[in-house]
Amino acid sequence: MSADPRLRSRAAAQQQQPTAVPPPPPPPPSDPPPMGLDGAADASSAKPENAVDPRSSLRFCTVCASNQNRSMEAHLQLASANLPTISFGTGSLVRLPGPSITQPNVYQFNSTTYRQIHQELSQQNTQLYTANGLLNMLGRNLNIKGFPERFQDWVPGKSRLNDHKDDQGAVGTESGVVDVVITCEERCFDAVLEDLHNKGGKLNRPVHVFNVDIRDNHEEALVGGKAILDLALSLNEAAAKEKAVHGDNGWDRGSGSARDGFDERVPEILATWQGRWPNLPALWSLAWI
Amino acid sequence: MTQMLDQLEAARKLALNDGTHYPKILPGVLPIIGANSNANIELRRWGADFLAEAFASPTWSPEMKEALVLRVAAGAGSALLEALKEYLEVVQDRAVIKSAILTAATIYPMMYKHTIADPNDSHNWQLMQAIKMNILQRMDAAPSGVRICCVKFVQQVVLTQTPGHVDPRRPDPNDISLAILPRNHALLPYGNLEAEGHGLLDRMLDIIHGDHSDALLVTAVLNTLGILLQRRPIASSKILNSVLNFNPLKLANSPMTPKNRVIMKSLERTTRALLFNFMKRNPEGPLTGRIQQYLERMHRMRIDVFDESSRKRPAPAEPTDGLDPAKRQRLRANVPAASAVVPVPAPAPPPATTLPPGPVTYRQLFTLNPDAGIANFDVQTFKDPEQLVMLTVHLLQMIDEAQMTNAINVVRSRYLSLSTTASGAPAASAPAPLPPPVVDDEEDYEPDFEPEDAEQVANSLDSLPPPGTVELPSNSLAPYKLPEAPPLTEQEIRHYGEVSVREAFRMLSSTEDKDKGKTNKTGFNRLAASDYGRDAWITILSRLATRASAGLDDPNEGIKDEFAVKNIKGGVSISDSVRDGLYTYIMYDWRKRIDVAISWLTEEWYNDTILTQSAKIAAKTSNLNGNSASSASGPKGNYERCALRLIDGMLPFVEHTDKILLRFISELPKLDHEILARLIKMSEDPERIDLSCKVLQYLYMFRPPVRSVVVDVLSELWTVNHRARPSAGKLLKHYRPDFAALEEANGTNVGGDGGEVKAEIVNGTAQ
Incomplete structure (x- = not known):
């Protein structure tokens, strides 16, 4: 297996998912999930030289409508790459497909756990929900964190040390603050910007909000997750570069790109990224939390 | 050093766990990270981040923060402010400076509140002022990454230094604004702070109208405006006006690089989110209409810019002032053509021989082909005279002689007709049909040649046969009148009348389907027949039946019966055919059309009443005239007849359960024994x-x-x-x-x- 922990974890995640397909028994409730065992999310394991240190990394937040498919896929990929990550949904309720288009399964945010949803759906119709991949998705999600969270209910700056310490990608997000928000749909992007106006920017912290338009199905979510990881790593690299520059190296006397720090380079990074992923139209805005 | 960082990190975790630990931890941490501590860059970065995080944290109350700011400020020799000041002035690390500015943004309102409460603490306020000055100086020169932090600081200052709640009865204790500052404060002059607040707001708003290639700064400003709009209604109209003049697609004219595309889209989205947020909060606001217009316009512009940019070529760069000769004939409608070119005969169309009435220019006189393209041909387009000469020679060779003579004759006849019409005018020999609207300079020399031209034409006229042989066309067109139609015969009138009545009923039944389920209750304000619905048609028809021919009957009809030519013979009048139509229409579905019946009969009754009244008056006058009182009994009404006919028509169909009959009878305008x-x-x-x-x-x-x-x-x-x-x-x-x-x-x-x-x-x- 490759030395890169990111690849290892992804491979593990992909192998692990099919095993969750056999319907009725949900994945074991043991807290350290099988995926955690590969050491990808574990900072104590041996690190290759280019590994990300979650303590000094940018902190990420992925957002989609129901905090189930796209944001969770991205959450998994970012967390597996050792990036501090939290995730949210912007919908009013968690909506999952039901037996027909007019009968969706609807759950409350912040209280219904992925495990409960998994149990309920497998009791309802194991065959159907296995076939459409819902059980598989929920099996993945319950290994990432406890329950879907709603962006509008998030209190930035509120410590996540106690409630979320076992979530994947929790290391580095203890202070409940993020530097980058990545949404998966324009609607969510608008909702995030609007909600940040409502929150009022009380922390006086800048946050880069991105949108990467991903269609809501399993395949696209996987591709979109890779694209988001690509974007996150590019951003993190730029941020690390800025940090590596110590002290007075003449940045306020220089000119051109020489004096550009991380924040200034973001539009460019995004444009380059868009060149690599032309099918995922992107948006960006600097907002305040 | 790493050991120390680990210890500090442990302390931070403790505080993260429970915000109430901050007051204990901060005083301990400050000496390590603060001023004069000789801490290295790592420690300083950590310290600046920690301070920003600590004061922003929502997990401990603002009161505690304020108390701590004071305690640290007063007790420990203003350690906190000193630390910030040093970060800003001495440390040249961008991360530290950013965090320090953001911390200052958080602390500024607290210091302001503290200073209001304690006017004697000028030391700390001066420190804060120094920090503020330092930050404001960076606003313009620093890299954007730092400038966005300055923007945030400025936003806090604006928030603090503009009047808050508009309603003094509902003060918000947590809202730190200019409203809590007494007018006569020793340290904080109200006017100055207010002016500074406004000034800084203007500075922020200037940013969004500046250079858009720095999208970081622009979106940062846009995203800080939300809370200002929300909490400072006083400033909101100013901010909104500024935002509504903001053009997110300003970069559309610059090269469409991937970066510019992303920036434009993002700016547009950010503006939209801001305005939507404002509209959701103030759905009834006076500016809502304008905001919606703005959003729609932006939407369209965005579609224009992004969807068509690939297909559409940019407009060619060219002077737009008409210097391009190829464009000239389009730009100016009235370009004079030199008469030398006119002989170039147009082969096909026979030349128009008439001239418009009124004064005529030479150009018009010689223009035989009314085609605008040829008429406006400007010989000056030939820059090279030689070329022109060559062309002319060739053209002259190719001229058909017959056509040429024909053309000359036309011009002659024109001239003749002109001179005959102008002969009445004084001094007609000097034809001065100066073209007043033409301003072009070429026209200036033309009068010089005029006498000569006129002479020449006159000479040539001499050799002509007498003018009587030339058939002169009429000068102007008379207004066209349609030939008058032959009068209609009685039968035709009746026939067409019936056709139109039938047509009207057809329309009625077609509108009926549309009106199903539509109930508009306009009540007494309704204007009859204004909406072309079923009711309107009913009104029209029933009035057509009742009023159209009312009073046209000869009042003496009854007497002169024997002399009356059989003009009514064989046919009913138009009113009666309408009545028939209405009757059949109602009977077709009488249960549902009771309302039609009522309104028709009401119209009938009304008309009868009016007629009776006028007949009474007429009777009076006619009595005075000594006329016979034959019509004293009044004209025979139609109401009675129609009502009876309808009832007789309905009765066979009435079931014992038809309560509708009850309604019908009771709503009839007039009841008498015969009906009942x-x-x-x-x-x-x-x-x-x-x-x-x-x-x-x-x-x-x-x-x-x-x-x-x-x-x-x-x-x-x-x-x-x-x-x-x-x-x-x-x-x-x-x-x-x-x-x-x-x-x-x-x-x-x-x-x-x-x-x-x-x-x-x-x-x-x-x-």
């Missing part, structure tokens, strides 16, 4: 006795004017119809006090009848 007598007829059907009694009862109760008629009809019914006696008797007992006697008298009369038994029983109980 139809109910007696209806009662011959035993099933419908109850219905007619109900109708009569209703009328008695709700139409007092017809009570006597009703009672008459009832008693008639009682007498005529034995089966109706029980029901009618019951009513009569109430309505007519002397009924009992009558009844007894009758009761003996008609014994042995089937219905009589019942009646007697009823009577028995009544007694």
Whole structure:
């Protein structure tokens, strides 16, 4: 297996998912999930030289409508790459497909756990929900964190040390603050910007909000997750570069790109990224939390 | 050093766990990270981050933060502010500076509040002022990453230094604003702070109208405006006006690089989110309309910019002031053509020989081909005279002689007609048809040649045969009049009238389908026939039937009957055919069209009433004139006739359950014995006795004017119809006090009848 922990974890995640397909028994409730065992999310394991240190990394937040498919896929990929990550949904309720288009399964945010949803759906119709991949998705999600969270209910700056310490990608997000928000749909992007106006920017912290338009199905979510990881790593690299520059190296006397720090380079990074992923139209805005 | 960082990190975790630990931890941490601590860059970065995080944290109350700021500020020798000041002034690390500015943004309102409470603490306020100055100086020169932090700081200052709540009865204790500052504060002059607040707001707003290639800064400003709009209504109109003048697609004119694309889209989205947020909060705001317009315009512009940029070529770069000769004939409508070119004959169309009336220019005189393209041809487009000469020579060779003479003749005849019309004018020999609208300089020399031209033409005229041979065309067109149609015959009039009536009814039935379920209740404000719906057509038709021909009848018709030519013979008047139409229309579905019937009959009644009145007046006058009083009885009304016809038409179809009849009869504008007598007829059907009694009862109760008629009809019914006696008797007992006697008298009369038994029983109980 490759030395890169990111690849290892992804491979593990992909192998692990099919095993969750056999319907009725949900994945074991043991807290350290099988995926955690590969050491990808574990900072104590041996690190290759280019590994990300979650303590000094940018902190990420992925957002989609129901905090189930796209944001969770991205959450998994970012967390597996050792990036501090939290995730949210912007919908009013968690909506999952039901037996027909007019009968969706609807759950409350912040209280219904992925495990409960998994149990309920497998009791309802194991065959159907296995076939459409819902059980598989929920099996993945319950290994990432406890329950879907709603962006509008998030209190930035509120410590996540106690409630979320076992979530994947929790290391580095203890202070409940993020530097980058990545949404998966324009609607969510608008909702995030609007909600940040409502929150009022009380922390006086800048946050880069991105949108990467991903269609809501399993395949696209996987591709979109890779694209988001690509974007996150590019951003993190730029941020690390800025940090590596110590002290007075003449940045306020220089000119051109020489004096550009991380924040200034973001539009460019995004444009380059868009060149690599032309099918995922992107948006960006600097907002305040 | 890493050890120390680990210790600090442990302390931070403790505070993260429980925000109330901050007051204990901060005083301990400050000496390590603060001023004069000789900490290295790592420590300083950590310290700056920690301070920003600590004061921003929502997990401990603002009161505690304020208390701590004071304690740290006063007790520990202003350690906190000193630390920030040093970060800003001494440390040249961008991360540290950013965090320090953001911390200052958080602390500024607290220091402001503290200074209001303690006007003697000028030291700390001066420190804060120094920090503020330092930050404001960076606003313009620093890299954008730092400038966005300055923007945030400025936003906090603006928030603090503009008046807050508009309503003084509902003060918000957590809102730190200019409203809590006393006017006579020793340290904080109200006016200065207010002016500074406004000034800084302007500076922020200037940013969004500046250079858009720095999208970082622009979106940062846009995203700080939300809270200002929300919490400072005083400033909101200024901010909104500025935002509404903001053009997110400003970069559309610069090269469409991937970066610019992303920036433009992002700016547009950010603006949209801001405005949507504002509209959601103030759905009734005075600016909502403008905001919506703005958003729509942006949407369209975005589509234009992004969807068409690939397909559309940019407009070519060229002077737009008309210097391009190729464009010239389009830009100017009235370019004079040199007469030298005119002989170039247009082969196909026969030249127009007439000239427009009024003064005529030479150009018009010589222009034979009215085609605008040729007429506006400017010989000056040939820059090279040689080329022109060559062309002319070739063209002259190719001229058809016949056409040429023809053309010359046309011009001659034109000139002739001109000179004959102008002969009346004084000094006509000097033709000065100066073209006043032409301003071009070439026109200036033309008058010089005019006399010569005129002379030449005159000379050539001499050699012509006498003018009488030339047929002069008329000068102007008379206004065209349609030939008058032959008068219609009586039959035709009737025929077309009927056709149009039929057409109207067809329209009526077609609108009916559309109007289903549509109930517009305009009440008394309704204008009749204004909406072209079913009701409108009904109104039109019923008025057409009643009023159209009203009063046209000869009042003396009755007398002169013998002389009357049979002009009415064989046909009904148009009104009657409309009435027929209405009748069939109603009868087609009379239960549903009772309302039509009512409104029609009401119109009939109204018209009759009006006619009667006018007839009375006419009768008076005619009496004075000594005319015969033949029409004193008034014209024969149509209402009675139509109402009876309708009722007679309906009655056969009325079921005993049809309460609609009750409504119909009761709503008729005028009831008399004849109409109500139809109910007696209806009662011959035993099933419908109850219905007619109900109708009569209703009328008695709700139409007092017809009570006597009703009672008459009832008693008639009682007498005529034995089966109706029980029901009618019951009513009569109430309505007519002397009924009992009558009844007894009758009761003996008609014994042995089937219905009589019942009646007697009823009577028995009544007694």
